[in-house]
Amino acid sequence: MFYGLFLGGFWVLKYVFFIIGARHPVLLSVYWILTSLTIVFAYVFTRVYKMLIGGRIGFFHAWQFGILLYLFSALIVSLLHYVFYRYLAPPDYIARMMDIALSLVREMNLNPQMEDTFGQMPEVTPIRLTIQGIFNNIFYGLILSVPVAAILYRKPTEGFSFNQEEKNQKPNQ
Numbered sequence: 735m736f737y738g739l740f741l742g743g744f745w746v747l748k749y750v751f752f753i754i755g756a757r758h759p760v761l762l763s764v765y766w767i768l769t770s771l772t773i774v775f776a777y778v779f780t781r782v783y784k785m786l787i788g789g790r791i792g793f794f795h796a797w798q799f800g801i802l803l804y805l806f807s808a809l810i811v812s813l814l815h816y817v818f819y820r821y822l823a824p825p826d827y828i829a830r831m832m833d834i835a836l837s838l839v840r841e842m843n844l845n846p847q848m849e850d851t852f853g854q855m856p857e858v859t860p861i862r863l864t865i866q867g868i869f870n871n872i873f874y875g876l877i878l879s880v881p882v883a884a885i886l887y888r889k890p891t892e893g894f895s896f897n898q899e900e901k902n903q904k905p906n907q
Contacts (some may be wrong), residue, residue, distance in 0.1 A: 737779040738806020744775060745811040753818060766884070776800055779881050784886055796883035804875020807866045815867050819860035828858050 750767035755762030780799055784791040791799075817826065856862070 735802075736804050737783065738803050739810060741772070741775055741779065742810025745772075745807055749811060749818075753822065758775045764778040773878050773882065774878055775839050776803060776878060777885070779803060780879075780882050780886055781804035791887055793883050793887040797879050798880055798885050799809050800879025801872070804879070805872050808871035808875075811871070812864050812868050816860055819863050828860070828863065832858060 748765055750760050751765040751768065754767050780796055780803070781793075783799055784796070
């Protein structure tokens with residue numbers, strides 16, 4: 735949760751660039767650059783966690799840490815997502831985004847049933863978009879935590895001990 739708070743704060747910062755980027759497109763590129771740094775932060779936080787628990791971590795332990803990191807970060811940034819969709823975005827923002835998505839489906843000439851699927855979708859509301867964003871971020875965490883866990887579980891790292899005397903003691907002979 736502690737590291738998720740930091741990553742979630744970072745996501746809030748980058749989402750602000752996304753919001754402002756709607757009016758100033760150059761800031762959208764800053765948003766995408768910051769987005770690409772997410773996996774770097776996940777690596778750093780997982781590595782620090784690994785050092786705090788003694789310098790060794792199993793693959794599934796590191797993967798689980800990454801998933802939880804993304805979960806708690808998603809919960810933090812979801813507050814801003816809801817505020818944006820509910821209060822900051824223009825009233826027709828969600829409807830316009832759905833129209834754009836539908837026109838993209840039509841242009842791709844995929845399956846005609848795809849267009850019907852859009853018509854049968856329940857009404858898209860700010861809370862539904864926020865919850866969908868949480869699930870999307872957790873899904874990305876499931877995927878992006880795999881390479882981080884694969885890198886970190888192999889290399890033993892000098893661990894951090896809260897008890898300095900324990901680290902300085904020499905084994906009895």
